[in-house]
Amino acid sequence: MKSNFSFFIILAVIISVMVLSSGCTENTSISSHSQSVTNASGAALVIALDNDTVQSLLAGGYSVQSIEPSTVGINQMSFNVTCVMFDTPQDSVGVNVDVKNNSIVNIWTLPKRVPMPGLYDV
């Protein structure tokens, strides 16, 4: 379990470096705002993968679907977050991350159904 955890962290750091490197080489005029968003994306992924609950939800395998600036509501208050979306065999998993405070605001899942009748290529 400990080795799995270490593997997740190392993988996350490698992905973060790749994302950052890609952004720098493909567009040298990248704006500071875009750069900060990219930095936030890498950091958000690391924070998400470092969480025990997230690790348990991803234990059956996953892919990263998206990492985007977002908002989350807690009752009638709203907070800016970075939303990391994972795809697993059973669920879509959303992790709302407060990068500035190095914390997770909340985790939610949207369970997958089998395709409904008719939801096939024709």
Add this chain to the structure above:
Amino acid sequence: MPGVLSLKSAGALMMINDQNTYFGVNTYMSPGPLPVSSTGTFQHVVTTHIGKPASSGEDWTEAGATMSVNDPNPRYFTYDNDEGGWQFHGAAGTSQKNYQIYVSSTVESFTRNGQTVSGYVYNIWIDNSWVRSGHLLSRQTGINCANENWAQSGNSFSSENSHPTFQNGYLYKSSGYQLWGAYSGLQSNFNIWGSGHYTNAMSGGSYQFVSWVT
């Protein structure tokens, strides 16, 4: 043999944080026209889920309205992930209907993933008509209301000119029920993904959860 489409999603989700207190939900939902298009949203689902993960895997059921490009007729539906999958319950209109899912104290044996296990009987009503029963492993459960939009990669999501709305909801608990609103002791989270948006004004002591994608 046709292949299953791989779809991306966008939407909004209202959920309670506490998965260990409430036995079900009673809410009013209008799905809107559920727009779908071969170049836009391929499948549209507006639904209420109840359930929570068990050690043996996901365990949930739901009730709502759906439409897809390959079946362009809005339908009421229910779904149970381990006991029967999809069921359809007639043509859905755009007007507001009552949806109730209640997990009773009755325990029965049922077959789940090939194993005989015990579960609490749940009942689902749509528009005050009973449409389905099944079992959940836990009586106290998680609850959420969602607007799910699914599209093929490369396509944009269809605009929702008339927005799905959940309102006048309340939550069943051991001693009656309580309104699903903003007050101390009940934390609700409002999540968006993709191009999802929402508003959550208070109306009559409960949230009026309006959501859409752009």
